[in-house]
Amino acid sequence: MPQLRQDPSTNEWVIMAKERAKRPDQFRKDKKKKIVPEKDAECPFCPGNESKTPPEVLAYGTGKLGNVSDWRVRVIPNKYSALVPEGDLARTEREDFFRWMDGVGQHEVVIETPSHNRFIHLVEEKEVGEIILAYRERYRMLREDPRYNLIIIFKNHGEAAGTSLEHPHSQIVATPIVPAYIRRKYEVSTQYYDNTGRCLYCDMVKKEFRDGSRIVMESEDFVVFHPFASRSPFETVIVPQRHCCSFGDISDDEAREFAGVLRIILQKIYLGLNDPDFNYVIHTAPTKDENKDYYLWHLQLLPRLTTVAGFELGSGIYINTALPEDTAAYLREVPIQ
Numbered sequence: 280m281p282q283l284r285q286d287p288s289t290n291e292w293v294i295m296a297k298e299r300a301k302r303p304d305q306f307r308k309d310k311k312k313k314i315v316p317e318k319d320a321e322c323p324f325c326p327g328n329e330s331k332t333p334p335e336v337l338a339y340g341t342g343k344l345g346n347v348s349d350w351r352v353r354v355i356p357n358k359y360s361a362l363v364p365e366g367d368l369a370r371t372e373r374e375d376f377f378r379w380m381d382g383v384g385q386h387e388v389v390i391e392t393p394s395h396n397r398f399i400h401l402v403e404e405k406e407v408g409e410i411i412l413a414y415r416e417r418y419r420m421l422r423e424d425p426r427y428n429l430i431i432i433f434k435n436h437g438e439a440a441g442t443s444l445e446h447p448h449s450q451i452v453a454t455p456i457v458p459a460y461i462r463r464k465y466e467v468s469t470q471y472y473d474n475t476g477r478c479l480y481c482d483m484v485k486k487e488f489r490d491g492s493r494i495v496m497e498s499e500d501f502v503v504f505h506p507f508a509s510r511s512p513f514e515t516v517i518v519p520q521r522h523c524c525s526f527g528d529i530s531d532d533e534a535r536e537f538a539g540v541l542r543i544i545l546q547k548i549y550l551g552l553n554d555p556d557f558n559y560v561i562h563t564a565p566t567k568d569e570n571k572d573y574y575l576w577h578l579q580l581l582p583r584l585t586t587v588a589g590f591e592l593g594s595g596i597y598i599n600t601a602l603p604e605d606t607a608a609y610l611r612e613v614p615i616q
């Protein structure tokens with residue numbers, strides 16, 4: 280019998296298609312290893328081509344800014360920016376109905392490594408650590424700008440995940456608005472807090488620990504699990520064990536440990552599913568709500584193994600063809616290098 284499961288953080292329902300469910304190993308990509316060169320003369324993110332990008336806003340490695348080639352991690356404004364850091368924040372209602380405003384915001388690219396083919400799931404823990412520190416540094420800088428209300432850090436890996444540029448990179452977008460999707464999550468957790476006096480996310484983590492079947496791994500400060508109402512196979516979340524609303528407030532030690540856990544999870548996904556395309560997103564509180572007791576920052580990783588179809592588009596109800604209990608058990612056993 281299929282099962283409808285409700286996500287406690289959004290109140291959304293998901294269909295767990297138990298009968299149609301595949302074995303976790305059936306999601307392994309059947310593809311040959313693609314040979315990617317270490318350097319591509321045409322790539323704007325490769326060293327030597329710094330002049331092809333806008334001036335950098337952060338670089339680790341040189342001790343100085345200025346589009347020089349001696350860097351390990353580099354952050355630049357996106358040349359094809361979704362939002363721009365100028366304009367008016369006022370909402371305008373034209374013809375008394377449609378609301379719009381200038382596309383104010385900031386859109387940055389984190390070039391994770393000088394090497395064209397050192398993908399994040401293949402690098403050393405120290406290198407992941409520098410990427411996380413770059414995320415945090417830019418996050419802290421952007422939240423100082425009173426125009427911005429939400430800062431989203433994300434990565435698209437592979438064509439199915441929406442990237443056109445091969446060179447390992449992630450992105451940061453700061454927006455002046457808090458979108459309805461984030462507000463909804465916030466409202467659900469606020470209501471839970473008002474009813475129980477406790478943080479929904481911290482309770483969810485406790486519950487996952489008690490149950491155990493969906494836990495992939497844990498470290499001193501973090502836990503990784505496959506959510507009870509996962510919307511797609513192998514959806515994975517990394518959650519801090521200490522209550523903390525904002526990614527911007529993690530300590531150096533937590534950043535280091537988070538990098539280590541992220542690296543292990545990315546390797547397990549890479550090895551266990553044969554290099555699937557994936558997205559990850561760091562969910563964090565809106566910048567004006569960073570000190571609340573009822574939101575917990577976390578990373579959500581979504582391997583792109585299935586396609587969203589008409590039923591999902593029409594209903595918002597996702598059909599998941601793998602049980603999180605099964606996929607978590609599978610991922611637990613994948614050895615890392």
Ligand SMILES: [Zn+2]
Pocket residue numbers: 318319322323324325394395446
């Ligand atoms: Zn490159």
Ligand SMILES: [Zn+2]
Pocket residue numbers: 478479480481482522523572573574575
């Ligand atoms: Zn909490």
